[in-house]
Amino acid sequence: MFNIYQIKAYPSHLQFLFEDQVTLRVHSVFKQTVNLTDGNRIYTLQHSDLPSTPLSIKIEISRKAFENLTPIIGQEIKFNPKGCVAFGSVFEIKDAVVHECEMKMAHVPIHAELTILYDELTKQLFDHNGKGEMVKAAHNVITESKSSLSVFGEHMERVINDLMISTSPLEIVHQALKLIGVGEGLTPSGDDFNCGFAAALFYLKGIRSADEIRQIHQLELPKLWNTTTTISREYLMYAHEGKFNEWVIRLFDYCQKGKDIVPTLNEIKTIGHSSGSDFLTGMYFGLRAGGKLT
Amino acid sequence: MKIHNVVKANAYFDSVTLMLFSSKLNTIEGVQQAAVMMGTDHNKELMKNSGILTVEFASSVKSNDLVIGIKAVTQEALDLAIKTLEEQFENKTKAVSGEKVSFKTVEAAVKNTADLNFAIVSLPGRFAKTEAMKCLKNGMNVLLFSDNVSIEEENELKDYAVEHQLLLMGPDCGTAIINGVALGFANVVKKGNIGLVAASGTGLQEATVIIDKLGSGISQALGTGGRDVKDAVGGKTMLLALEALSKDPQTNVIGIVSKPPSPSVLNKIVNLVSTFDKPVVACFLGASLDVFADTKIIGCETVEDAAYALVNISTQQSLKPGSLTDDEKSIRSTSGKYLRGLYTGGTLAYEAMLILKHQLGSIYSNIASDEQYLLKDPELSHQHTIIDMGEDYFTDGMPHPMIDPRLRSERIKKEMKDADTAVLLLDCVLGYGSHSDPAGALVEAIIEGRKTQTNENIILIASVCGTEADPQRRSAQEEQLRQAGVIVMPTNAQAARLAAYVLGQKGA
Numbered sequence: 001m002f003n004i005y006q007i008k009a010y011p012s013h014l015q016f017l018f019e020d021q022v023t024l025r026v027h028s029v030f031k032q033t034v035n036l037t038d039g040n041r042i043y044t045l046q047h048s049d050l051p052s053t054p055l056s057i058k059i060e061i062s063r064k065a066f067e068n069l070t071p072i073i074g075q076e077i078k079f080n081p082k083g084c085v086a087f088g089s090v091f092e093i094k095d096a097v098v099h100e101c102e103m104k105m106a107h108v109p110i111h112a113e114l115t116i117l118y119d120e121l122t123k124q125l126f127d128h129n130g131k132g133e134m135v136k137a138a139h140n141v142i143t144e145s146k147s148s149l150s151v152f153g154e155h156m157e158r159v160i161n162d163l164m165i166s167t168s169p170l171e172i173v174h175q176a177l178k179l180i181g182v183g184e185g186l187t188p189s190g191d192d193f194n195c196g197f198a199a200a201l202f203y204l205k206g207i208r209s210a211d212e213i214r215q216i217h218q219l220e221l222p223k224l225w226n227t228t229t230t231i232s233r234e235y236l237m238y239a240h241e242g243k244f245n246e247w248v249i250r251l252f253d254y255c256q257k258g259k260d261i262v263p264t265l266n267e268i269k270t271i272g273h274s275s276g277s278d279f280l281t282g283m284y285f286g287l288r289a290g291g292k293l294t
Numbered sequence: 295m296k297i298h299n300v301v302k303a304n305a306y307f308d309s310v311t312l313m314l315f316s317s318k319l320n321t322i323e324g325v326q327q328a329a330v331m332m333g334t335d336h337n338k339e340l341m342k343n344s345g346i347l348t349v350e351f352a353s354s355v356k357s358n359d360l361v362i363g364i365k366a367v368t369q370e371a372l373d374l375a376i377k378t379l380e381e382q383f384e385n386k387t388k389a390v391s392g393e394k395v396s397f398k399t400v401e402a403a404v405k406n407t408a409d410l411n412f413a414i415v416s417l418p419g420r421f422a423k424t425e426a427m428k429c430l431k432n433g434m435n436v437l438l439f440s441d442n443v444s445i446e447e448e449n450e451l452k453d454y455a456v457e458h459q460l461l462l463m464g465p466d467c468g469t470a471i472i473n474g475v476a477l478g479f480a481n482v483v484k485k486g487n488i489g490l491v492a493a494s495g496t497g498l499q500e501a502t503v504i505i506d507k508l509g510s511g512i513s514q515a516l517g518t519g520g521r522d523v524k525d526a527v528g529g530k531t532m533l534l535a536l537e538a539l540s541k542d543p544q545t546n547v548i549g550i551v552s553k554p555p556s557p558s559v560l561n562k563i564v565n566l567v568s569t570f571d572k573p574v575v576a577c578f579l580g581a582s583l584d585v586f587a588d589t590k591i592i593g594c595e596t597v598e599d600a601a602y603a604l605v606n607i608s609t610q611q612s613l614k615p616g617s618l619t620d621d622e623k624s625i626r627s628t629s630g631k632y633l634r635g636l637y638t639g640g641t642l643a644y645e646a647m648l649i650l651k652h653q654l655g656s657i658y659s660n661i662a663s664d665e666q667y668l669l670k671d672p673e674l675s676h677q678h679t680i681i682d683m684g685e686d687y688f689t690d691g692m693p694h695p696m697i698d699p700r701l702r703s704e705r706i707k708k709e710m711k712d713a714d715t716a717v718l719l720l721d722c723v724l725g726y727g728s729h730s731d732p733a734g735a736l737v738e739a740i741i742e743g744r745k746t747q748t749n750e751n752i753i754l755i756a757s758v759c760g761t762e763a764d765p766q767r768r769s770a771q772e773e774q775l776r777q778a779g780v781i782v783m784p785t786n787a788q789a790a791r792l793a794a795y796v797l798g799q800k801g802a
Binding site for chain 1: 306316343
């Protein structure tokens with residue numbers, strides 16, 4: 001017989017999936033996520049241990065049980081107002097939480113809260129507290145050290161160095177975008193960097209220097225997102241709209257409320273292999289450029 | 295310096311896997327540089343610049359492709375790297391696709407496979423309960439194919455199953471379709487929004503096949519085992535299955551096919567169904583439609599009627615089963631007196647018996663519920679007779695006639711030799727589990743029968759329970775029968791009606 005699972009949460013912009021009969025197909029399958037597509041956009045089914053993202057339909061299912069689902073690439077998944085049926089299981093929508101992914105800050109960040117976040121990120125980079133070439137490259141730049149890097153890491157190091165010394169908003173964005181599609185992983189590190197960079201700029205909304213950079217980044221990013229992978233492009237598209245995963249939203253919320261941000265930073269670092277660290281590195285340089293911090 | 299490039303089109307591996315591939319290659323002695331990257335524009339550019347991706351190769355790589363570049367100082371090192379890479383991919387693909395594995399015990403399967411949720415138990419009855427219980431206790435729903443499981447054992451299994459919200463289908467459950475997967479004797483039908491529960495194997499097959507033929511499809515088809523709706527078991531699986539279908543978002547309409555439940559079970563079904571917001575259609579073969587009065591259930595007399603009602607509700611149409619054509623009405627039996635129905639499907643035999651009884655009065659059978667019409671010797675037909683060749687008497691020590699048609703073939707020859715036989719009524723059940731060419735076996739028996747036929751004009755009528763998608767292909771099976779002079783009707787009910795008409799004309 002079929003297992004019945006509850007859909008725990010999904011973002012409000014995916015409500016349309018449950019309003020009519022919508023058919024998606026399995027695009028790609030990973031241990032912790034199953035990506036679905038309508039031929040244009042990507043939607044992700046995931047277990048409940050992962051944070052909600054703008055793509056994700058989060059299921060109340062253990063990690064182990066999720067791994068035992070049997071999706072087949074190309075398989076049709078039909079959504080309806082009650083949920084969806086997929087891989088021999090029923091996913092019911094009835095108690096699902098519909099959440100917002102859009103970053104809406106209560107106020108323009110004040111210097112004190114901004115400094116706490118920036119200092120914590122600086123400390124982590126100084127301590128080389130993170131995974132992957134991007135963190136290593138950033139560590140090299142800000143500590144002026146010379147850890148050996150791959151050809152991709154060397155490129156990142158050069159770009160980050162140029163970004164740090166750039167002063168004009170156009171040049172800063174130009175450097176950040178040089179990282180699109182660069183690096184390891186299914187979502188290349190440079191893309192995660194740009195998502196983090198955008199998140200920082202959305203957080204700094206209302207600060208003139210940041211707004212300028214954000215507007216240029218928003219204008220230029222769409223020109224490049226087709227040069228990277230389909231799944232990575234999806235995250236970039238949401239970042240472009242100011243939509244991020246729940247841990248990122250919480251991080252900025254805690255910043256504004258003066259709560260301890262370290263546990264959330266550590267949670268973000270656990271995303272993917274190096275994606276979380278790449279994201280935080282991008283966020284660091286976004287804060288630095290937009291907040292004119294040194 | 296030797297360079298080797300590989301591209302895997304639209305290959306989605308997680309980041310950790312890609313990094314493991316990369317690091318494995320980079321540890322090989324003689325490999326100067328290796329990268330396993332997604333083929334984004336910037337990554338390709340960097341790989342080209344560092345000399346691990348040729349310009350020609352780069353032009354064929356797209357963003358969603360995985361591109362591998364290996365630069366080695368010797369051909370030997372490059373060969374070793376290529377071999378290592380292939381092994382890595384092979385291992386990963388195996389892990390992703392999941393190979394079939396076999397275990398000698400339920401315990402071993404549970405220990406080595408996480409989150410098993412379904413088991414089919416097909417063991418001799420005396421071992422079946424223990425193994426079925428092990429499966430239930432490990433959280434699995436069970437299709438219990440075995441017969442010869444006692445009522446006490448059935449209740450013990452079903453009590454545990456109900457308490458833990460698991461389905462125990464059976465014992466003696468031969469048909470189910472779960473999430474589009476046909477189990478046991480089942481047909482290849484379209485997926486759709488009609489969910490079925492049945493205490494009857496071929497009844498379930500006939501219903502799914504007619505629904506498919508009318509253009510609709512099945513969400514789930516669940517068997518309960520024949521005794522489930524009797525007082526001794528109390529409808530435990532029937533009720534749980536109905537509840538599951540009521541919650542199944544893919545099911546919009548629910549159908550029940552069964553012999554009449556006991557009054558107390560019927561009462562439970564009616565009470566449960568009254569809480570559903572989905573329409574329920576039921577065919578309790580042999581029960582008066584009065585039992586559905588003042589209930590939410592839409593009652594039908596035959597499986598065919600139930601299938602039409604389900605499709606009509608599901609698609610908001612008003613389809614009706616076909617009535618006899620003028621050609622069919624012109625068929626006359628000029629010799630012989632009686633009907634002889636030889637069935638492999640028990641419910642099909644029962645449905646035919648009910649239809650024929652209306653027209654012909656008494657029908658003798660080895661499955662007659664009225665003692666008066668129960669054949670004393672199933673080997674010998676008496677007046678109008680319908681035989682369920684799948685009944686225990688015939689299957690004791692023999693495969694079911696849907697699998698091995700030899701016994702029925704012998705009986706066909708015997709009935710054709712009988713001068714009293716006027717109409718021979720047959721079923722031909724296709725699908726998984728069934729004989730690979732049941733029509734072929736019937737035709738062979740008919741040709742043999744004709745050699746010793748004493749009555750020159752026996753009317754042969756059959757229906758094929760199957761779909762075009764079945765391994766035996768319905769149209770090919772029907773054609774074989776027609777070529778042998780058999781009148782092929784669209785459903786079992788219509789075949790029975792034609793037989794009744796032909797014999798009725800005779801009486802008239």
